[in-house]
Amino acid sequence: MKIQNIYKLLCLGLVLSLGACETDVTKEVNIDTTPKLAVVSFISPQDTVLLVNLQKTQPAVGKAMSREEARVPNATVQLSDGSQTFTLKYEPTPDVYRLSASKLPVLPGKTYYLTVAAPDGYTVSGSCTVPRTEGVRITDITVTNKALDFPGGPTSMEVFSFKWQDAAGQPNYYRTLGGSRESQDPINPNGPPRIEPFYFSSWNDKNKNIYSDEKTDGGLFSSGEGGSQMPASQVPPKPYWLHATLAVTDQHYYRYHRSVYQQADTDGNPFAEPTLIYTNLQGGLGVFAAYNEVKGSKRVE
Known part of the structure; x- marks a missing residue:
């Protein structure tokens, strides 16, 4: 389990006009x-x-x-x-x-x-x-090519995404964790399968990878785009398996990460309203939260 070191939990900006005042x-x-x-x-x-x-x-x-x-x-x-x-x-x-x-x-x-x-x-x-995961299921997984415009770099990349069904009648919170492609290594076909991960990044996901069903109870959700580090020219031959991982989270997990993302969005902007990091702890700061993973797979012929 990889835990990111996000501990900007107490922020205070002071703009002082200093004259002859030496008050504490x-x-x-x-x-x-x-x-x-x-x-x-x-x-x-x-x-x-x-x-x-x-x-x-x-x-x-x-x-x-x-x-x-x-x-x-x-x-x-x-x-x-x-x-x-x-x-x-x-x-x-x-x-x-x-x-x-x-x-x-x-x-x-x-x-x-x-x-x-x-x-x-x-x-x-x-x-x-x-959280429980009953009623939540990944319904579709896709991977496509996306054109790139980087001088001297690859002309396209693999883009991964998936959809999932929300469980109706109760509050639900989600985070898209990532995905992978599983295929046989053409160099060593009798060896273990080759796993190529897909990573979700905030630059291509306006929701920052977290979701609430507050306004879409029982609806169908779509993830942002997950990028692969493998150039499209090196995509393994079919068939291969696509795997997706979704986290069903509690409210504490969702609210904590949302506040962290909101604070990051306003960092360095002197006109932005300050954002306090969410905490559900007594006597301190931070978060104690839970999530439960839902996985889905698709064979691509």
Whole structure:
């Protein structure tokens, strides 16, 4: 499970006209400069390892902490399903707390609880419920060529997309995770299949790969375009298999990622309205959320 290091969880821009004033700004505007704990953890039934990333937030004003100073290696981090509780082990590299999913299986429809206790009185807690996937299915998977206009580069690339059916009568949230093409290696036809991944990127997806059925309950959704790193001239011969992976997420996962994308869109724009990063944690910042994968396949003759 790859967790992106997205921890711009506390942002404050100060534009000051400095004259002969030497007043302490933090006292005038009552800014709390005390660091908080920032916690990010996503759990899924498809996980083999459960991870919790933990660090201190940077102060709103004053000297920034180094990466080493922001680390919290001596916390007690626990995950529970309400009946059994496990303490996660800290690993300095890559600075995460982890637990084997075999000890605490993540099951659809079940609620899980995260608690964090660290020195200096830090305590953080949160909960999330793993989404069910009944009624959600991938209906169509396609791959086509897209013309490119890069001088000296390839003239076209492979573009991957898919559609899925929403489960009606309930709130649903989604994220398109990606896809792949599976084919026999023409150089070694008796060897393992060759897997070519397709990656969804925000530059070609206005929804930033996250979706809500708030206005399209029970409808048919279409993903953005996923690009392949393989030039179209090297596409393997047919037949081959196309695979798609969709995440059915809880509301916390959706709202957290939407706020991160919204903040990124306004970064550097002095006229944009500030966006706060969504959090569902008590006593700290960050998110504890869940998702459940739905997969689809198509054989291309």
